[in-house]
Amino acid sequence: xxxxxxxxxxxxxxxxxxxxxxxxxxxxxxxxxxxxxxxxxxxxxxxxxxxxxxxxxxxxxxxxxxxxxxxxxxxxxxxxxxxxxxxxxxxxxxxxxxxxxxxxxxxxxx
Amino acid sequence: xxxxxxxxxxxxxxxxxxxxxxxxxxxxxxxxxxxxxxxxxxxxxxxxxxxxxxxxxxxxxxxxxxxxxxxxxxxxxxxxxxxxxxxxxxxxxxxxxxxxxxxxxxxxxxxxxxxxxxxxxxxxxxxxxxxxxxxxxxxxxxxxxxxxxxxxxxxxxxxxxxxxxxxxxxxxxxxxxxxxxxxxxxxxxxxxxxxxxxxxxxxxxxxxxxxxxxxxxxxxxxxxxxxxxxxxxxxxxxxxxx
Ligand code: SF4
Ligand code: SF4
Ligand code: FES
Numbered sequence: 001x002x003x004x005x006x007x008x009x010x011x012x013x014x015x016x017x018x019x020x021x022x023x024x025x026x027x028x029x030x031x032x033x034x035x036x037x038x039x040x041x042x043x044x045x046x047x048x049x050x051x052x053x054x055x056x057x058x059x060x061x062x063x064x065x066x067x068x069x070x071x072x073x074x075x076x077x078x079x080x081x082x083x084x085x086x087x088x089x090x091x092x093x094x095x096x097x098x099x100x101x102x103x104x105x106x107x108x109x110x
Numbered sequence: 111x112x113x114x115x116x117x118x119x120x121x122x123x124x125x126x127x128x129x130x131x132x133x134x135x136x137x138x139x140x141x142x143x144x145x146x147x148x149x150x151x152x153x154x155x156x157x158x159x160x161x162x163x164x165x166x167x168x169x170x171x172x173x174x175x176x177x178x179x180x181x182x183x184x185x186x187x188x189x190x191x192x193x194x195x196x197x198x199x200x201x202x203x204x205x206x207x208x209x210x211x212x213x214x215x216x217x218x219x220x221x222x223x224x225x226x227x228x229x230x231x232x233x234x235x236x237x238x239x240x241x242x243x244x245x246x247x248x249x250x251x252x253x254x255x256x257x258x259x260x261x262x263x264x265x266x267x268x269x270x271x272x273x274x275x276x277x278x279x280x281x282x283x284x285x286x287x288x289x290x291x292x293x294x295x296x297x298x299x300x301x302x303x304x305x306x307x308x309x310x311x312x313x314x315x316x317x318x319x320x321x322x323x324x325x326x327x328x329x330x331x332x333x334x335x336x337x338x339x340x341x342x343x344x345x346x347x348x349x350x351x352x
Pocket of ligand 3: 164169171
């Protein structure tokens with residue numbers, strides 16, 4: 001249930017996600033050394049265009065990657081195909097985009 | 111061996127496309143006996159209606175594959191001693207293919223997918239041209255050679271869980287054939303091959319777990335061929351958008 005287009009999308013989103021995850025974890029470890037409160041974290045992320053762009057791209061990569069991955073699993077294990085499978089793929093992608101988008105705006109917008 | 115003949119408990123799947131069940135037979139064990147010998151003995155001595163398929167009996171034709179104790183095997187080259195489970199043998203039709211009757215499967219879907227995967231030669235010359243000289247040491251030829259000993263037995267197809275879960279998937283043997291032709295200097299439609307393996311049933315569905323390579327009786331590695339196709343199609347996608 002993967003044609004070349006979906007395959008490339010999944011590989012390219014993975015290519016983006018790798019460094020995103022590493023940077024996310026590295027910054028977290030670096031930032032909380034010596035203790036850091038929620039207020040202090042939000043003080044640094046809110047209003048930051050850099051963090052907004054970083055996490056926005058992260059969310060897009062995750063949504064695309066997971067939707068395609070789950071599509072394959074659902075097809076192979078439950079036999080869903082055709083229109084139903086495409087609808088499910090898009091729904092997963094949109095739900096993840098929405099949830100991730102909410103989190104990103106909450107943390108980075110003033 | 112003792113004088114009294116040892117009897118094996120052999121369960122043979124009997125039935126057709128609508129369903130069936132295992133039937134047990136007692137078969138005398140012999141020195142140097144293959145699974146195909148066991149099946150033939152039952153057909154010749156116990157039930158003449160038992161249906162199965164074979165031709166060469168020496169591992170050339172690829173027509174005798176069956177599930178033996180749950181594993182796909184070429185029955186003419188599988189010795190009973192190697193697979194006997196205690197005193198028991200279970201023989202069933204190949205997985206992932208429709209059953210015609212008893213142990214004979216309909217191999218049409220398997221071969222149809224070879225054609226779908228453009229596993230057919232696309233000539234670059236006519237009969238009037240001089241014969242093209244091929245350098246046997248060129249890297250493309252060396253790569254093509256790794257797949258040419260395939261005997262079309264469908265064992266890899268039966269072993270592949272992706273085939274089981276995705277009926278459109280072209281499967282290891284057909285894709286390996288595409289990769290062989292893609293690397294063949296005499297083939298004139300490389301892009302056609304890449305297009306054929308890039309659809310919803312194409313090479314990108316392979317999970318690279320390697321059951322095909324583990325079970326291929328000729329020690330071929332379709333998984334590696336498929337990885338080659340994935341690389342070639344990805345390059346083509348980045349360069350030409352398809
Ligand atoms: S490696 Fe690919 S082709 Fe081979 S058995 Fe696994 S999924 Fe099937
Ligand atoms: S690749 Fe191996 S297992 Fe598959 S059809 Fe060819 S010989 Fe049989
Ligand atoms: S009978 Fe020909 S390969 Fe087994």
